[in-house]
Amino acid sequence: MKIVKGIIVGIGLVAAVVAGVFIGLSVIDINQMHAVAQANRSAGYPNPRDRILLTIGLSAAAAFLLGLGIGLPSRLRGKDTPAAGEPSVDDSSVEEFPQD
8 A cells, every 4th residue: 555655646746846837937938928918019929828727627626636746544354353333352362251
């Protein structure tokens, strides 16, 4: 389980970094569009809507993967360890006491 947890956390971190880069690029694009709008020229600049939607999706995926990776257990439950709610001693090792 450690390997799966590490892979999921790694993918989440990469997605978070990529989302951060896209956010930075979107800010640059929006600043350029604002400058163009102030100069009364509106030709030749792409709409940053698609990149902003991609950034939102990547941010959500990164948050999900990081949360999932952090929440996973570091190791699996061993054969000798009882699951939650199960008794820790099996019935064969318990002695029967005579009742009066």
